[in-house]
Amino acid sequence: MAMPTATALGERLSQLASQQGIQRWDLGAACSTDTSVQVDRGEAKQMKGAQRSSITVRVWNDEGLVGVTSTSDLSQSGLERALSGARDASAFGNPEDRPGFSPLATAPLPALEQPCLPPLPILQLLATLKEAERQLLDRHPAIATVPYNGLAQRSSERLYLNSDGACRQQQLSTASLYLYARAEEAGRKPRSAGAVRLAYGASDLDLEGCIHEAAERTISHLDYAPIETGHYTCVFSPEAFLDLIGAFSSLFNARAVLDGVSLSTRESLGQPLAVPFLSIHDNGLHPGNIGAAAFDGEGTPTGRLTLVEGGTLRHFLHSEATARAFGVAPTGHAGLGAKVSVGPSWFEVGPTADRKGGQQGLDQWGTGGEPLVVIDSLSALHAGVKASQGSFSLPFDGWLVRNGERRSIEAATVAGDIRQVLNAILGFEGEAKVTPDGLCPQVWVEGLSITGEA
Amino acid sequence: MVATIQSPGSPVSSSGFDQSWQSPLDDLLALGRAAGADLVEVFLERTDHLGVLAEQDAITSVSPAFGMGAGIRVFRGERDGFVSTNDLSPAGLRSALDQALGMLGLQLLSNARSDYPGLGRLRDFAAAKSGWLGESPSLADATAHLLAGTALLERHGTHLQARRGSYARDWQEVLVAASDGTFARDVRLHQSLGLTVLAADGEHRSSIGRRYGSHGQPDQLLRWDADASAREVCESAGSMLYADYVEAGQMPAVLANRFGGVIFHEACGHLLETTQIERGTTPFADKLGEPIAHQAVTAIDEGLSEGAFGSLAMDDEGMEPQRTVLIENGVLRRFLSDRAGELRTGHARTGSGRRQGHTFAAASRMRNTYIAAGAHTPEQLIASVDKGLYCKSMGGGSVGPTGQFNFAVEEGYLIENGRLTKPVKGATLIGEAKEVMPRISMCANDLDLAAGFCGSVSGSVFVTVGQPHIKVDSITVGGR
Numbered sequence: 034m035a036m037p038t039a040t041a042l043g044e045r046l047s048q049l050a051s052q053q054g055i056q057r058w059d060l061g062a063a064c065s066t067d068t069s070v071q072v073d074r075g076e077a078k079q080m081k082g083a084q085r086s087s088i089t090v091r092v093w094n095d096e097g098l099v100g101v102t103s104t105s106d107l108s109q110s111g112l113e114r115a116l117s118g119a120r121d122a123s124a125f126g127n128p129e130d131r132p133g134f135s136p137l138a139t140a141p142l143p144a145l146e147q148p149c150l151p152p153l154p155i156l157q158l159l160a161t162l163k164e165a166e167r168q169l170l171d172r173h174p175a176i177a178t179v180p181y182n183g184l185a186q187r188s189s190e191r192l193y194l195n196s197d198g199a200c201r202q203q204q205l206s207t208a209s210l211y212l213y214a215r216a217e218e219a220g221r222k223p224r225s226a227g228a229v230r231l232a233y234g235a236s237d238l239d240l241e242g243c244i245h246e247a248a249e250r251t252i253s254h255l256d257y258a259p260i261e262t263g264h265y266t267c268v269f270s271p272e273a274f275l276d277l278i279g280a281f282s283s284l285f286n287a288r289a290v291l292d293g294v295s296l297s298t299r300e301s302l303g304q305p306l307a308v309p310f311l312s313i314h315d316n317g318l319h320p321g322n323i324g325a326a327a328f329d330g331e332g333t334p335t336g337r338l339t340l341v342e343g344g345t346l347r348h349f350l351h352s353e354a355t356a357r358a359f360g361v362a363p364t365g366h367a368g369l370g371a372k373v374s375v376g377p378s379w380f381e382v383g384p385t386a387d388r389k390g391g392q393q394g395l396d397q398w399g400t401g402g403e404p405l406v407v408i409d410s411l412s413a414l415h416a417g418v419k420a421s422q423g424s425f426s427l428p429f430d431g432w433l434v435r436n437g438e439r440r441s442i443e444a445a446t447v448a449g450d451i452r453q454v455l456n457a458i459l460g461f462e463g464e465a466k467v468t469p470d471g472l473c474p475q476v477w478v479e480g481l482s483i484t485g486e487a
Numbered sequence: 488m489v490a491t492i493q494s495p496g497s498p499v500s501s502s503g504f505d506q507s508w509q510s511p512l513d514d515l516l517a518l519g520r521a522a523g524a525d526l527v528e529v530f531l532e533r534t535d536h537l538g539v540l541a542e543q544d545a546i547t548s549v550s551p552a553f554g555m556g557a558g559i560r561v562f563r564g565e566r567d568g569f570v571s572t573n574d575l576s577p578a579g580l581r582s583a584l585d586q587a588l589g590m591l592g593l594q595l596l597s598n599a600r601s602d603y604p605g606l607g608r609l610r611d612f613a614a615a616k617s618g619w620l621g622e623s624p625s626l627a628d629a630t631a632h633l634l635a636g637t638a639l640l641e642r643h644g645t646h647l648q649a650r651r652g653s654y655a656r657d658w659q660e661v662l663v664a665a666s667d668g669t670f671a672r673d674v675r676l677h678q679s680l681g682l683t684v685l686a687a688d689g690e691h692r693s694s695i696g697r698r699y700g701s702h703g704q705p706d707q708l709l710r711w712d713a714d715a716s717a718r719e720v721c722e723s724a725g726s727m728l729y730a731d732y733v734e735a736g737q738m739p740a741v742l743a744n745r746f747g748g749v750i751f752h753e754a755c756g757h758l759l760e761t762t763q764i765e766r767g768t769t770p771f772a773d774k775l776g777e778p779i780a781h782q783a784v785t786a787i788d789e790g791l792s793e794g795a796f797g798s799l800a801m802d803d804e805g806m807e808p809q810r811t812v813l814i815e816n817g818v819l820r821r822f823l824s825d826r827a828g829e830l831r832t833g834h835a836r837t838g839s840g841r842r843q844g845h846t847f848a849a850a851s852r853m854r855n856t857y858i859a860a861g862a863h864t865p866e867q868l869i870a871s872v873d874k875g876l877y878c879k880s881m882g883g884g885s886v887g888p889t890g891q892f893n894f895a896v897e898e899g900y901l902i903e904n905g906r907l908t909k910p911v912k913g914a915t916l917i918g919e920a921k922e923v924m925p926r927i928s929m930c931a932n933d934l935d936l937a938a939g940f941c942g943s944v945s946g947s948v949f950v951t952v953g954q955p956h957i958k959v960d961s962i963t964v965g966g967r
Contacts, residue, residue: 073765073766076565076566077566077590078765079567079569079848080566080567080568080569080590080591081568081569081570081571081848082568082569082570082571082583082586082587082590083570083571083572083846084570084571084572084573084574084583085571085573085846086573087554100549101549101550101551102550102551102552102553103550103551103552103553103554104552104553104554105554105555105556105573106553106554106555106573107573108497111553114553115553118551118553119551121551121626122549122550122551122626125539125546125549125626125630126549127545127546127547127548128545129545130547155589155590156589156590156592177767178766178767178768180766180767180768180888181766181888213888215767215768215888215889222889222919223889223890224889225887225888225889262735262736292542292649293648293649293685294648294649294685370548370550371547371548371549371550372540372547372548412885412887412893413883413884413885413893415883415885416882416883416884416885416893416894416895417893417895417915419694419895421649421685421692421694422692422693422694423692424732424912424913426895426913426914426915426965426966427893427915428887428891428893428915428917428965444891444917444963445965446735446893446915446917446965448732448735448913448915448965448966448967449967482735482966482967484735484736484915484917484963484964484965484966486737486917486963
């Protein structure tokens with residue numbers, strides 16, 4: 034079996050393109066080897082392995098229009114068909130939006146410290162997950178099952194090549210563990226909660242921390258009560274706040290701005306978006322971002338980008354085409370396609386340095402009789418968020434805190450408008466926490482609508 | 488060691504899953520059985536996808552994709568191992584089998600024999616479908632129809648800030664071979680059309696979308712009534728543009744037909760899959776023969792309705808689909824089951840083993856799922872409510888691991904004194920299936936279906952949801 038390097042793949046594609054009269058092309062490729070296990074009460078539930086490979090080819094025709102085709106068939110005939118398919122599709126390219134090569138596709142890449150760790154045997158993964166499940170079940174008699182669990186590892190490689198000689202390559206190994214426990218006490222509703230851990234290899238996963246967090250969160254929801262519908266000051270966990278920001282990331286997305294489906298416009302840059310002490314950065318290179326990409330789908334290096342500083346919108350996320358439309362440089366947030374998508378990498382949320390404002394020393398345990406709603410995790414973001422309208426209505430798991438005591442909320446939703454949230458932030462509590470989606474402290478927001486079943 | 492981009496070996500046949508595959512598959516299955524597997528199943532797949540996006544009055548994306556792959560599943564006792572690969576060469580398939588066997592502590596043996604009898608005659612459900620791909624719309628046809636659709640949005644809408652039309656064509660050829668003799672081939676052709684608008688006037692905004700889908704109807708796009716679709720979308724967007732936010736609370740609700748059925752699908756249907764019994768996450772596991780819903784409710788899941796998005800000639804384990812009555816007059820009658828579900832829960836297979844593609848093992852999944860029609864008119868349902876919510880169009884939703892569901896209401900109206908009054912937005916329906924099902928007290932006589940996609944353990948599959956207008960006596964409505 035042939036094993037072409039990036040260079041060899043580029044040469045093959047270059048030859049095939051030449052034979053088809055294609056002068057300008059680029060390619061994104063990815064392959065991975067995955068293994069994963071799930072368990073159910075001490076037994077293997079499912080063990081999976083996968084070898085995947087795929088490429089996406091873009092072709093520019095004589096009129097400068099772009100066509101694209103994707104395939105998992107990396108054989109000679111597959112590559113030929115992909116090229117001809119992309120050439121055919123280019124006849125329907127959009128003359129008003131002609132992606133080009135990123136001017137940064139050959140710029141130096143950031144140095145990433147990402148150890149490539151060898152995969153563990155799948156039966157070792159199974160034994161590890163069985164033991165993790167057993168320990169979680171032993172933490173509390175009410176925890177009867179861990180219905181959603183998984184231990185997975187991946188070795189992967191991705192490439193970006195273009196006909197101007199750009200050649201990007203990144204190899205990576207990652208592993209993940211999730212434990213989602215279900216607990217039930219007699220005469221009470223079942224409750225569930227979980228935890229996730231990421232690492233560069235299965236042997237590096239924080240098993241104990243994941244078990245402990247899943248147990249603590251699940252147990253904390255056993256004693257629950259309904260909440261009265263009304264408006265409350267809410268404390269978002271770092272995970273919940275990052276989920277909310279991510280769901281409304283079209284605020285920062287130049288593609289969405291150009292398409293008219295963002296709440297932001299070109300004129301929003303430099304305008305206030307949030308309280309004057311809030312900063313939001315996108316920083317895929319943060320060491321806490323396991324599996325960070327060194328370059329985006331167009332080969333542009335990734336980096337740290339200020340989105341909001343001092344409450345003011347400073348920059349948008351860009352691809353090559355949107356950057357050209359705005360007269361700025363690409364930011365390393367592009368996908369690869371005929372119409373190039375743009376998306377965030379990893380958020381950093383927190384106070385703006387040297388900016389006063391916001392309440393200091395916030396402590397949910399130190400409040401008096403005024404009730405606080407602590408939002409631990411949000412659900413159904415795909416359904417409950419209207420990004421183009423700014424509104425959201427989302428179920429959540431959390432607690433009602435009053436007089437230093439907290440009690441789980443039986444079932445409730447939080448509703449509001451993202452602009453309202455960003456301008457009703459009272460301050461931050463605690464140190465910023467590294468999560469799979471970013472870095473964020475707990476965030477206090479006043480006056481949000483909570484619907485309960487009381 | 489890190490994965491590397493590599494060329495696969497040559498597949499047994501690159502032109503399709505013809506008879507030439509029988510011998511190498513026989514060899515593979517025999518090897519698996521000889522190694523000690525109770526059952527070996529091979530799922531082969533070829534795909535051809537076309538996606539087209541029109542925005543305003545331009546085609547902004549054309550995204551063809553094609554591929555092939557295999558998923559090999561090995562059972563031993565109640566355990567199974569599953570490996571997928573893009574490499575359909577004999578060596579690639581053998582390597583995948585070896586890996587799957589290894590998950591169960593088994594290994595390939597060079598000279599072992601087994602009692603594997605060999606594959607039987609191919610059941611070819613694809614015989615009359617060889618022309619489907621060629622008969623489906625050309626790229627030029629697809630782009631022309633989509634642009635006509637977005638132009639009609641402009642004609643019928645007001646305050647439209649963004650107009651989108653999308654078209655997707657998914658062609659799939661599958662071959663299932665298993666050591667129990669299963670040997671079946673099928674071709675599927677799913678097409679979907681979507682129209683979406685964003686209306687904006689100052690601070691007022693509304694976004695509305697509709698999707699239409701079919702299976703096995705190559706000429707669907709050519710028969711599409713774009714004008715009616717555009718009118719429907721624009722009328723909804725116009726109604727919702729200046730709507731007030733709904734007031735939260737408990738209230739009765741009337742849910743419209745068609746996509747209103749997404750609530751039954753998510754809140755109850757998933758809990759009737761044997762996958763959920765295996766996980767211990769359904770409250771209905773021991774309720775067969777018992778009432779779990781109001782007697783007004785009869786619910787069905789089937790894969791037979793002609794042209795419906797969730798219909799199929801065979802499931803992804805080679806079994807022909809059935810019409811499965813899940814709930815009859817409120818009484819639980821049946822669970823949806825696949826091969827693993829039958830093995831682990833004892834519920835007989837229902838032709839419901841489905842998967843997104845070769846990278847997923849099949850699982851028990853819904854097909855066309857709906858609440859049957861009742862005797863009332865929709866007007867009677869609305870007239871029976873003093874103060875409540877009419878959910879004309881539902882957005883997406885989900886159900887959590889404890890059975891709690893939530894759904895966004897895309898287009899809603901207040902019901903006051905038995906009549907529809909003002910539009911309201913921002914509503915979310917929240918509840919638990921076992922509490923809400925007994926509160927569905929009235930079903931109307933206007934059953935209709937709608938196409939959708941369902942994401943779950945075996946990936947995203949094509950489904951149909953449906954219902955007549957139904958009345959829920961009390962449900963939690965999240966709002967402002």
